[in-house]
Amino acid sequence: MDSSPLPLPLKTEDGSFPFTLELEEHRTSERIEAELKDLGLEAHRISKTGLVTVIENGQGPTVLARADIDALPVSDGTGLDYSSTIDGVMHACGHDMHITALLGAVRRLNENLDAWSGTYLALFQPSEEDAAGAKAMLDDGLTSKIPKPDVAYAQHVMPTGTINTKAGPVLSAGDSVKITVHGRGAHGSMPHLSVGPVVLAATIVLRLQTIVSREVEPGEFAVVTVGASNSGSTSNITPDRAELLLNLRTYDMGVRDRIIASIGRIVKRECQAAGSQKEPTFEYYDQFPLTDNDEEANDAVTKAFEDYFDDGVAQSAEPATASEDFSEIPDAFEIPYAYWMIGSSDADKYEKAVEAGIVNTDIPANHSPQFAPVTDPTLEIATKAQVVAALSQLGR
Numbered sequence: 446m447d448s449s450p451l452p453l454p455l456k457t458e459d460g461s462f463p464f465t466l467e468l469e470e471h472r473t474s475e476r477i478e479a480e481l482k483d484l485g486l487e488a489h490r491i492s493k494t495g496l497v498t499v500i501e502n503g504q505g506p507t508v509l510a511r512a513d514i515d516a517l518p519v520s521d522g523t524g525l526d527y528s529s530t531i532d533g534v535m536h537a538c539g540h541d542m543h544i545t546a547l548l549g550a551v552r553r554l555n556e557n558l559d560a561w562s563g564t565y566l567a568l569f570q571p572s573e574e575d576a577a578g579a580k581a582m583l584d585d586g587l588t589s590k591i592p593k594p595d596v597a598y599a600q601h602v603m604p605t606g607t608i609n610t611k612a613g614p615v616l617s618a619g620d621s622v623k624i625t626v627h628g629r630g631a632h633g634s635m636p637h638l639s640v641g642p643v644v645l646a647a648t649i650v651l652r653l654q655t656i657v658s659r660e661v662e663p664g665e666f667a668v669v670t671v672g673a674s675n676s677g678s679t680s681n682i683t684p685d686r687a688e689l690l691l692n693l694r695t696y697d698m699g700v701r702d703r704i705i706a707s708i709g710r711i712v713k714r715e716c717q718a719a720g721s722q723k724e725p726t727f728e729y730y731d732q733f734p735l736t737d738n739d740e741e742a743n744d745a746v747t748k749a750f751e752d753y754f755d756d757g758v759a760q761s762a763e764p765a766t767a768s769e770d771f772s773e774i775p776d777a778f779e780i781p782y783a784y785w786m787i788g789s790s791d792a793d794k795y796e797k798a799v800e801a802g803i804v805n806t807d808i809p810a811n812h813s814p815q816f817a818p819v820t821d822p823t824l825e826i827a828t829k830a831q832v833v834a835a836l837s838q839l840g841r
């Protein structure tokens with residue numbers, strides 16, 4: 446929803462990776478604030494760019510619904526009429542859909558106060574992609590600034606599917622780690638005077654592949670991806686260090702802890718084997734908790750979706766390998782939550798868009814420059830899903 450240029454290229458302070466848009470949703474936040482104001486509602490700013498609006502409507506339970514609002518450092522390649530106007534920044538994860546659907550739900554609930562009773566909290570959360578936004582709002586006193594909810598809801602658009610719900614783990618825990626290993630730099634012609642970090646990193650990368658294949662129980666879900674390996678700059682210099690960026694995904698925190706221990710063991714022993722004189726370092730960042738839907742909360746929304754929507758619209762989900770920081774909010778309030786997914790492709794429309802040359806690939810996934818949720822019917826379904834979920838608790 447941002448519409449004016451940001452200072453680009455956006456980088457970390459020292460110009461290095463990882464690249465981030467953390468807490469940069471200033472104009473999106475202002476726009477949401479303006480939309481709420483148009484509805485006669487006050488927006489409480491919590492953290493730099495997070496917002497909560499509270500609709501108090503008599504006795505009854507309190508429901509919190511959350512939309513994430515951040516974009517990604519991706520250049521929009523959809524060519525659609527709602528594509529990003531900012532070079533290098535795009536709502537490639539569909540959070541613009543989440544914002545619009547939640548604003549729509551707020552509007553409908555606010556215009557139909559006779560239909561329900563209780564308190565509705567609409568929470569617009571920044572920086573989901575960096576796992577920084579829920580934390581930023583909690584650090585700014587979220588739990589003491591709004592009424593305590595009884596249940597929390599969130600939804601996410603996915604390239605395929607309908608409305609998909611699931612009790613228990615629905616999104617994986619995610620961890621990123623930057624590993625720095627140290628060698629001894631020297632002239633490229635003098636291997637006897639060096640400890641080569643390129644070879645060291647290469648052996649670590651291969652050995653890390655054995656964690657999932659040889660250490661995790663067959664059938665248990667785990668991902669260990671080496672997403673980046675950086676060392677050296679030219680052929681005749683042996684550099685003095687190498688950096689690896691790893692991404693981990695798990696559905697079981699015990700499995701996660703064992704994988705982290707395995708990474709530590711492998712990296713340290715490979716450094717010893719190579720003759721590295723300095724201990725490797727491990728910096729964990731972008732850490733996402735497990736999204737583990739409460740059974741009762743999930744069953745209640747699932748039943749409400751089944752009752753409201755046509756047959757076949759609400760279906761059970763398979764757990765996804767993506768991750769989310771949403772659950773940090775209900776966990777901080779110690780309340781149950783349900784997180785569901787909304788399919789965002791209309792197969793017929795998609796085919797027509799391909800025929801018209803507007804899009805040119807198979808249905809693209811979230812984070813793709815071609816990710817293109819169809820507005821109709823996705824927006825309507827996503828908006829109704831938020832209203833139906835709220836009314837399952839608040840309806841008269």
Ligand SMILES: [Zn+2]
Nearest residue numbers: 538574811812
């Ligand atoms: Zn995303």
Ligand SMILES: [Zn+2]
Nearest residue numbers: 538540573601
């Ligand atoms: Zn997302």
